Amino acid sequence: MHTPIDNPLISGIHHITAVAASAADNYRFYTRVLGLRLVKKTVNFDDPFTYHLYYGDETGCPGTLLTFFPWEGLPQGSPGTGMVSAMAFAIPHFSVDYWTQRLAEQGITVAAESRYGEPVIRFADPHGLPLELIGTPPRDDPSQRAPDSRTAITGFHSATLLVDRIEDTQQTIVDGMGMTPGQREGNRYRFAMQDESAPGHLLDVVVDASAGKGRPGGGTVHHIAFRTRNSREQLAWRQRLQRHGLSVTDVRDRTYFQSIYFNEPGGVLFEIATDPPGFSVDEDLNDLDTALKLPAQYEPLRGQIEEQLPPLETPDFRHVYVPAEPNAVDAETIVALHGTGGNEHDLISLVRQVSPSAAIISPRGKVLENGMPRFFRRLTEGVFDENDVRRNAHDLSDFLTLASRRHGQPGKGLIALGYSNGANMAAAIMLLRAEVFSGAILFRPMMPLQMGGLPDLTCRSILITTGRFDRVIPPAETQRLIRTLKKAGASVEVVDTDAGHELTAADVEAARAWLAKGPGRACSATPLREKNAA
Helix, strand or coil: CCCCCCCCCCCCEEEEEEEECCHHHHHHHHHHHCCCEEEEEEEECCEEEEEEEEEECCCCCCCCEEEEEECCCCCECECCECEEEEEEEEEEHHHHHHHHHHHHHCCCCCEEEEECCEEEEEEECCCCCEEEEEEECCCCCCCCCCCCHHHCCCEEEEEEEEECCCHHHHHHHHHHCCCEEEEEECCEEEEECCCCCCCCCEEEEEECCCCCECECCECEEEEEEEEECCHHHHHHHHHHHHHCCCCCCCCEECCCEEEEEEECCCCCEEEEEEEEECHHHCCCHHHCCCCECCCHHHHHHHHHHHHHCCCCCCCCCCEEEECCCCCCCCCCEEEEECCCCCCCCCCHHHHHHHCCCCEEEEECCCEEECCEEECCCEEECCEECHHHHHHHHHHHHHHHHHHHHHCCCCCCCEEEEEECHHHHHHHHHHHHCCCCEEEEEEECCCCCCCCCCEECCCCCEEEEEEECCCCCCCHHHHHHHHHHHHHCCCEEEEEEECCCCCCCHHHHHHHHHHHHCCCCCCCCCCCCCEECCC
16 A cells, blocks of 8 residues: 655646637637647547647646637526636746737737736637737747747646636635745736746636626636546545545546646646656657547547548648539639638538529638637728738638639639638739739729739729718729729729618629629639749
8 A cells, every 4th residue: 555645745737628610710819820749639528529739838738738728619608606707827027028919920819918927918719719828038948849939838827717716716826736926916816836837837817706606618718637647646626625524536547647636616627646657658759749648448449430520731821612503514613711700611502693503612711800810900990910811811812723623723824713811812812923814703802902013904893883872992092902903904894872881782682693704714714924024
């Protein structure tokens, strides 16, 4: 029998597990935007047809691990009392400006504040999960996977619990779990765990009786796990917490660590997890993000599980592809580009009104503005971030080229059909990547960027429809676009409608008539020379 441990150690956060609404969006954001490594791809122990994805540092060290259950299409939840309301990563203090700019370039809304004398960047992931980056003195061994290793996330800084009263929660984490009370700022109480050198050794508790109970769903935290060194210490914690009147589960084998669970008095689900055995127990460290690993009891179901799990690596743009009608001969392929706040489904029915037979590629813009998808970032209303316009225009052009080849469309070229922000993106592609579109239908567009030189658009036909009562698009900017396209050699037809910014039957009829003329058929599918290129 093992000798009891009188003073077990909780050094810091082991991992935090949250809920997402799309595995592919989740994977893309945490690996490409935040620069974390996918260190284990496995499944939920209680729902084997749902991923359990682990992100962290190069080896999956405890204190760096953020894990997700991505249930596809799950409605968004709402953080509230009885939940972890935010989680904070540590970054080198000199990289705060770098991260602020990097997130802004991705169309992510950020807010800045100071907390306990440290700079804090607050933002949310694609499903609304509250995240923070906190500037700290650089660690000795920074991650090597971020765009600049000197600025990389180094692990957790802290997590924030939201409760409606502090007394019982404080008693549990101080008397029951050995944390030390620290500073207080307003209704925020800080507690430190037992290893000040460990990542994630701080825990904040915010008290707000008016916040309301949290609602589980996409973008919320499922539970927070704390580190202990081995299974003997874990058993000691179980006994100690039970003596404090808490209901603690039996030890559960999670393959990469052992776990016990309990709810603290404020309602937050806590886990205490062992550091060993770690993520190399079933595969080499270099291969951590490659194979799908299943708990032994689910291996007989591997074929069914792999068939039902969605792919993590998807095209850069979430999109819908609608094939041409089976009997359509030489049908066009129309690229539908939605307006601000739309998505890949919004314009499908409109395209079908314009062309009952065309194939359709309809991507969703990747930039978010207050949670609304767009194709590029704007600085203020009507003022575009031109660097972002160019970057996303090239990105979308590359995607459309690959998508057209993958779907095996005939070489007539693609025809853009864009509304508002989508029309502006289509115009930017016409000006920057003339080879992509053979023609374009632009509903309510404006000039998207300044041009030093112009492409050769002499064989491109473009329809522009405006609303005489449109209060969103400045008429002068639409006229500037028209003049620019004509100067580049395009054949531009303009239809003014008795409408505002909204689309009407007159727009559909104009597009249908324009398309019936066969725009773009004189154009080669090969790239055109640019003239007067800047």
